Amino acid sequence: MEKVKVRLQPIVSRINLPTVLKTAVLPGDSKEALFIATQVGEIFYIRDGSLRTFLDIRPRIIKLGTSEAGVSGGGYDERGLLGLAFHPEFYYNGLFYLHYSVAGTQGPGALPESFSPNPCDPKTLNRRWINRETQYNHIDTVEEWILSLNGQPQKRRTLLNLRRPFFNHNGVNSLNFSPETGKLILTTGDGGAGYDPFNLSQNDIEIAGKIIEIDVAKNTFIQNPPIVTRFHELPVPIQETLTVIAKGVRNIPGISFQRYSNHYIKYAGNVGQDLVESIFSFVHYKPIPVTHLVHAYLMKYETDQEGFINFGWRGWEGIFPTSIIGGCSENSSLDEKIAAYYNEAIKTSVKRIQPLTSYFHKDQRPDKFGGTALTGVQAYMGNRISSLTGSVVFTDLARKEESRSPAKGVLAYTRIRTDCKLNDFSVIQTDYHFGSGSAYYVSLGTNLNQSTLYLGVYGSMKVTDFNQGTIFEIIP
Numbered sequence: 354m355e356k357v358k359v360r361l362q363p364i365v366s367r368i369n370l371p372t373v374l375k376t377a378v379l380p381g382d383s384k385e386a387l388f389i390a391t392q393v394g395e396i397f398y399i400r401d402g403s404l405r406t407f408l409d410i411r412p413r414i415i416k417l418g419t420s421e422a423g424v425s426g427g428g429y430d431e432r433g434l435l436g437l438a439f440h441p442e443f444y445y446n447g448l449f450y451l452h453y454s455v456a457g458t459q460g461p462g463a464l465p466e467s468f469s470p471n472p473c474d475p476k477t478l479n480r481r482w483i484n485r486e487t488q489y490n491h492i493d494t495v496e497e498w499i500l501s502l503n504g505q506p507q508k509r510r511t512l513l514n515l516r517r518p519f520f521n522h523n524g525v526n527s528l529n530f531s532p533e534t535g536k537l538i539l540t541t542g543d544g545g546a547g548y549d550p551f552n553l554s555q556n557d558i559e560i561a562g563k564i565i566e567i568d569v570a571k572n573t574f575i576q577n578p579p580i581v582t583r584f585h586e587l588p589v590p591i592q593e594t595l596t597v598i599a600k601g602v603r604n605i606p607g608i609s610f611q612r613y614s615n616h617y618i619k620y621a622g623n624v625g626q627d628l629v630e631s632i633f634s635f636v637h638y639k640p641i642p643v644t645h646l647v648h649a650y651l652m653k654y655e656t657d658q659e660g661f662i663n664f665g666w667r668g669w670e671g672i673f674p675t676s677i678i679g680g681c682s683e684n685s686s687l688d689e690k691i692a693a694y695y696n697e698a699i700k701t702s703v704k705r706i707q708p709l710t711s712y713f714h715k716d717q718r719p720d721k722f723g724g725t726a727l728t729g730v731q732a733y734m735g736n737r738i739s740s741l742t743g744s745v746v747f748t749d750l751a752r753k754e755e756s757r758s759p760a761k762g763v764l765a766y767t768r769i770r771t772d773c774k775l776n777d778f779s780v781i782q783t784d785y786h787f788g789s790g791s792a793y794y795v796s797l798g799t800n801l802n803q804s805t806l807y808l809g810v811y812g813s814m815k816v817t818d819f820n821q822g823t824i825f826e827i828i829p
Contacts, residue, residue, distance in 0.1 A: 354779035357740045357766065361785035361808060361825040365404050368822040369393045371809035373526050374798025377439040380447055380500060385800055387807065389824060392433035392816050393417060394453065408498075408506045410434065415454040415491050418817040428815025431521040431545070432491055436528030440569070441535060447500035448509070450537055450569070452527045454517075458492035463518035468550045470677065470693040478694065482518055482551040485582050489516045492580055493523060495539060497569065512537075512567060513591070514580040515560055518553075519545030522624075526607030526729065526796065533610065533617045536566040536596075540621070542604035548626060548675070548693065549667040554601050555701065557641075558583045558650045562666070564599040564608060564621065566640060585647045592647060596640040599662035601705060603670075606796075611732035611745075611803070618769065620709070620745055622727040623664050623671065627678045628690075630727040631664075631671030631708040632747060634769060638662050658704070665705030668697030672711050672775065709745070710767040710778045714753055722763050722780060723753035729797025733766075735804030738829050744768050746781070746806060746827075748794040750814075761787065762794025762810065764827070785825070795822075 364387070373390035379398075386398040394411035397404050417430045436452030443449060463482050471477045482488070495513040498506050517523060522542030529538050543554040543562040554562025560582060571594045581587055584595070604624040611618040613636075622632045639660025649656045667675055675698065676690040692698060715723050729748040733741045744766045751760040767778040787810075796809035805826060812821030 354766075354768075354777055355740050356779065356782070357738070358782040358784065359738060359764070360828050361783050362828050364807075364824045364826055365389070365397075365399060366823040367820045368397065368404075368824070369395060369819055370811050370816050371796050371822050371824060372433065372435055373437040374796055374807040374809055374824065375437070375439070376800040377449075378444050380444055387800075387824075388437065388439075389809075390434050390437040391822070392430070392435075393819075394434045396434075396437060410451070410453065413453065413456055415456050415458060418815065419459065428813075428817035430816045431523055431525075432493075433816065435493075435523055435525050436495070436539070438528035438530055438537060441530055441532070448569075449498050449500070449506075450495065450512075450528050451498060452493060452495045452524075452539065454523065455492045455494050460487070460489040460491060462490045462520075463488045463544075464546065464550060468546045468548060470548050470550075472677065472691050472693050472695070480550045482553070482582070485516060489518055489582075490520045490545075491517055493517055495528070495567070510574050511578050512569070512594075513539075513587075514578050515541070516580050516582045517544055517561075518551070518582075521545035522604040524605055524607070526798075527605075529608050531566065531610065531617075532612070534566060535570070537569050538598070538608050539565045539567060540602065540605040540608055541565065543602060543666065549603065552667055552697070554603065554666050555668070555697070557597075557600065557646050557656065558585060560584060562600060562602045563597050564602060564605070564662070566596045566598060568594045568596075584643045585650055587643070589644075592643045595643040597643060597646065597661075598638055598640045599664060601664035601666045601669075601701065603664075603666040606727060606729050609731050609745075609799075611734065618732070620730050620732060621664075622730040622747060623666060623708075624727050625714065625724075626670050627676055627714065628673055629671040629711045629713050630724050630749065631711045632727070632730055632745065632767065633664055633706060634709040634745075635662055635706060663701060663705045665701050668694050668699075668701040669705055671708050674698035707775060709769060710776050712749070712765070712778055720780065722749070722765075724749040724763065725753050726750045728762075728795055731797050731799045731806060732803050733799070733806055734802065735806075737804070738827070741766055741781075746797065747778075748797045748808065750793050750795065751791075759787075759789060759791040761792045764794065764808065
């Protein structure tokens with residue numbers, strides 16, 4: 354693939370960890386403003402070169418940096434303000450949507466110990482999430498807000514309250530509107546802990562591990578919706594607003610849409626476990642109404658899943674059956690890999706879609722890199738960086754090569770092949786010098802017509818290390 358080099362132009366610095374970067378036109382305004390949501394609960398926007406506060410919900414956000422029941426997680430966290438989306442008619446109706454982890458909802462977690470599946474011990478392969486009302490980590494909420502006439506944002510209604518089993522895999526950039534259906538898309542991770550211990554992602558009745566459409570035009574107002582983990586626990590009026598696009602999701606940095614002729618190509622990344630990070634694409638799909646999933650669950654029959662998207666997790670990690678990596682006792686430089694969920698890999702092998710591209714946690718090729726975690730996927734339709742026009746750009750948190758210090762993220766791109774086979778990818782060279790500090794690439798965003806790309810970089814992996822973020826525009 355063509356070698357591409359870009360410049361990173363700093364726009365704003367010394368902000369907290371950025372989770373969402375996107376533009377919108379404020380009511381009464383004439384041009385797009387860049388909005389930045391931070392994990393700790395701030396939303397800023399940049400207009401005429403100055404940074405302004407749009408909304409600050411820090412008091413509503415769970416105490417970050419603690420993993421289970423107040424125990425310090427060393428500052429690393431995957432909760433917080435994770436999703437921000439503006440209604441397609443935001444300029445006229447002032448509606449926008451938030452997804453965040455709620456203050457004061459810290460629980461003990463769903464398992465008392467760390468989890469790793471053992472292919473020789475069936476008990477570890479068939480765990481169940483029991484006592485869900487007490488054994489959970491935290492509660493996430495999805496809310497609709499409105500910009501009132503005086504310019505102050507106010508919460509309008511709660512769409513969903515979700516109980517989450519572990520602190521991680523809650524998604525990031527998790528709310529986006531579909532230009533195809535006009536519906537709000539919520540991407541939920543599998544709940545965390547690694548290896549999806551309860552196989553929530555393949556279970557149709559579980560909300561975790563899915564891509565969900567919410568019809569916000571159905572103006573369903575329910576005071577204090579129940580806190581749930583499964584679709585059948587939702588009141589019927591809420592069920593009727595939901596359809597499910599995909600399952601088999603591990604963790605996902607949002608969904609991106611690319612206009613092609615009279616169709617939209619959908620891109621979604623799946624963060625890997627041990628081996629590989631994957632980006633999927635699809636055009637045609639057949640979502641399943643949640644009311645159908647609930648009816649099938651209660652009546653104990655299988656729903657028709659023809660045209661339903663399945664990314665294959667937990668049986669598959671991208672292009673590989675899900676493995677367990679162990680040491681080779683005879684040679685410490687080698688690893689052994691055993692298929693943990695062999696039966697599930699077989700079961701989902703023909704039902705899942707293949708990735709558009711995958712990149713590996715270890716890759717010795719000179720023009721590639723060892724990845725850590727996929728943090729952003731965006732279609733680029735601009736002309737300024739002509740060699741990227743029509744491509745899919747993605748970010749990884751940090752190169753994994755041990756010899757590289759300090760840590761530095763990676764920008765790369767791929768394209769759809771006309772024969773629909775797995776495609777290669779190419780690293781995008783950047784000319785910015787970050788100095789002696791770490792530079793984790795934590796978020797990737799775009800403007801409304803996908804002609805400009807924005808990169809969020811943080812100097813630490815700890816959300817409790819404040820004001821170490823810089824937002825860049827990616828330019829030729």
